[in-house]
Amino acid sequence: MSLDLLKERFGVTKSTDKKEKDKQKLNEMFVSKPxxxxxxxxxxxxxxxxxxxxxIENLKKELESQWLTNQTAFNTKKLYxxxxxxxxxxxxxxxxxxxxxxxxxxxxxxxxxxxxxxxxPESNYLFQINxxxxxxxxxxxxxxxxxxxxxxxxxxxxxAKNYALSFSGDRSxxxxxxxxxxxxxxxYSLWNGFTISFWxxxxxxxxxxxxxxxSRASSPVARFHFGLSGTGDNNINVGVxxxxxxxxxxxxxxxxxxxxxxxxxxxxxxxxxxxxxLWINTDERMSNNNSTSWNNQxxxxxMFFGGRNTEGSGYSSGFACALDEVAIYNKCIDSxxxxxxxxxxxxxxxxxxxxxxxxxxxxxxKFNEGSGTTITDHSGKGNHGTFGPISGQTTAFPxxxxxxGY
Numbered sequence: 001m002s003l004d005l006l007k008e009r010f011g012v013t014k015s016t017d018k019k020e021k022d023k024q025k026l027n028e029m030f031v032s033k034p035x036x037x038x039x040x041x042x043x044x045x046x047x048x049x050x051x052x053x054x055x056i057e058n059l060k061k062e063l064e065s066q067w068l069t070n071q072t073a074f075n076t077k078k079l080y081x082x083x084x085x086x087x088x089x090x091x092x093x094x095x096x097x098x099x100x101x102x103x104x105x106x107x108x109x110x111x112x113x114x115x116x117x118x119x120x121p122e123s124n125y126l127f128q129i130n131x132x133x134x135x136x137x138x139x140x141x142x143x144x145x146x147x148x149x150x151x152x153x154x155x156x157x158x159x160a161k162n163y164a165l166s167f168s169g170d171r172s173x174x175x176x177x178x179x180x181x182x183x184x185x186x187x188y189s190l191w192n193g194f195t196i197s198f199w200x201x202x203x204x205x206x207x208x209x210x211x212x213x214x215s216r217a218s219s220p221v222a223r224f225h226f227g228l229s230g231t232g233d234n235n236i237n238v239g240v241x242x243x244x245x246x247x248x249x250x251x252x253x254x255x256x257x258x259x260x261x262x263x264x265x266x267x268x269x270x271x272x273x274x275x276x277x278l279w280i281n282t283d284e285r286m287s288n289n290n291s292t293s294w295n296n297q298x299x300x301x302x303m304f305f306g307g308r309n310t311e312g313s314g315y316s317s318g319f320a321c322a323l324d325e326v327a328i329y330n331k332c333i334d335s336x337x338x339x340x341x342x343x344x345x346x347x348x349x350x351x352x353x354x355x356x357x358x359x360x361x362x363x364x365x366k367f368n369e370g371s372g373t374t375i376t377d378h379s380g381k382g383n384h385g386t387f388g389p390i391s392g393q394t395t396a397f398p399x400x401x402x403x404x405g406y
Contacts, residue, residue, distance in 0.1 A: 099126040100137055108351030111145045114138060120354070145349065162348045163324075163370040166399040167306030169204055170318030177398045178306040178315050179375060181365075183328070183383035185215065185224040185303070188362040191241060191294040193266035193332040196226070197343050197352075199406060201257045201322040206250060207231045210319035211308035212260075213326065214239065215301035218311040222294070222301075225308045226262060227319055236285060238278055240264055241294025245276060248285050257322075257406035261340040265332045266294065279340035305365075305375070305385060306398060322401060327352040328363035328379075347406050353378065370400050 103122040117138050118124050127134035168177045185194075200212050206228050214225025216239065223239030229246040236248035240262075252258050258280055265275045274293060278286040301309045305326070307318035325348075333339055339357075343350050352364050364379040375385030387397045 096126065096129065096133070099123075099129075103137065104141060106354045107141055108354050109145055109349040110346055110351055110354065111142050111349070112138075117141075119356070161368070161370060162403055162405075163368050164199070164201070164322045164401050164403050165305065165324070165367050165375065166203070166322045166401045167318065167320060168398075169210065169320030170307065170316075171204065171208075171320070176315065176318055177387070178304050178318060179385045179387050179398055180309070181303050181305065181363075181375075181377070181383050181385045183303045183363050183377070183381075184301070186222070188328075188330040190224065190264070190328075190330055191266050192330070193264055195261065195263045195329040195331065195333045195339065195357075196327070197259065197261045197339075198326040199257055199259050199324040202252050202254050202320075203322060204254065204320035206235065206252065206254075209237075209317050211304075211317040212319055212321060212323065213303060213305045213308075215303045215309040216311060217301045224303065225317075226260065227308075227317065236278070236280075238262060238276065238286065240276055243293065245286065245289055248278065251280055251283065251285075257324075257403075259340070259344045259406070261334060261343060263332045263334045263339075264294075265335070275335075277335065279334075279337055282337060282341045282344045284337060322403075324367045324403070325350070325352075326363070326365045326367075327361065329357055329360040330362045331357070331360040333357045333360065348403070370402065373397065 099122045103117075103120050103126060106120045106122065107117065118127060123134065123138070126137065165179065167179075170176045188194075198213065207230070209228060209230050211225045211227040214223070214227070216223050216225055221242050223241060223244065225237075225239040227237055228250070229235045229237035229244070234247045234249050236246070236250045238245045238248070259282075261279045263277045265273050267274070274290055276286065276289040277284070301311050303309060304315060305323055306321070307315050310316045342355070352358075352361060361379045362381055363377060363383055365375050365385055366378055367375060369375065373387040377383045377385070
């Protein structure tokens with residue numbers, strides 16, 4: 001195949017100086033010279049033939065590489081152009097500000113590295129449109145987060161205050177405050193697998209049965225509650241499906257904040273696996289417990305905060321504690337503690353709306369209202385919480401409490 005045909009095939013119209021020299025050298029090789037026969041020709045010009053083949057092969061590789069590079073760039077550009085065309089906003093004057101704003105909202109108050117920031121789709125679109133602007137927004141976002149953390153640490157007025165909800169428990173003399181929700185574990189088939197994360201601060205002696213949050217149906221038995229089983233150092237209780245798992249060491253102290261992450265594989269992985277795991281402040285307290293069974297059903301009870309919603313009796317096992325950032329996923333998203341570490345290390349800055357598991361988020365209560373009697377479910381499922389007085393005690397409400405950090 002001639003050099004011109006090669007150039008035409010790969011879409012190259014201009015040659016570099018090196019290519020011109022190679023072309024000239026090839027032309028010189030093909031100039032007829034007086035020879036006796038083919039055998040003597042091959043013998044006389046063997047070196048030149050080898051050199052010719054080498055030059056042609058190099059040109060092929062160079063042209064193919066250039067064509068592939070151009071084609072990849074074209075395909076990438078077309079991909080993002082097609083995505084942008086499908087967006088409701090097509091006016092470029094509105095598009096870039098919208099991408100910037102949505103990117104900031106999804107990042108929240110979590111400081112990200114460059115690659116993690118680009119995993120936000122709007123950040124990636126912005127990068128494709130304007131690389132320098134994208135890098136500037138990335139730096140500004142992280143700088144703002146650092147400033148907010150500093151101001152919170154110094155006790156200053158941060159842009160957004162962080163609140164938690166404090167409950168009184170149900171000991172003798174307590175006002176039995178709690179909050180109800182419309183969240184039913186069976187609605188989201190949590191027997192197939194789930195992950196729940198929350199922050200809790202014990203505010204009373206941990207020597208009796210108490211539930212931080214949850215529910216318990218009786219017929220058939222379906223548990224979804226987490227708290228304490230009674231007295232002793234090993235009194236952590238995890239109630240899932242038909243089983244109460246107890247005897248788990250309790251590391252908590254009164255007045256300190258702790259992050260709990262519980263995951264259950266259910267039937268989402270290998271049939272019959274059903275493994276239950278628990279981390280408290282990233283410390284694995286229970287691993288690969290496979291004694292839990294939870295069958296498909298639709299008899300579950302709605303979930304309470306500050307106690308347990310028990311079929312037949314309602315509010316029970318109240319716990320004097322503060323509660324914050326409750327998030328529930330309908331999938332086991334952590335089997336080795338990676339997610340637990342992310343949540344714990346980010347503290348008050350973690351946002352469950354911006355991680356890689358938002359499609360499985362079925363409940364998310366931030367507790368940041370700071371006033372009123374409603375706790376908003378930010379997952380979009382609408383299972384909002386409401387303060388629930390006991391026996392007509394209209395003053396038996398949980399208390400909003402501003403917190404600076406965990």
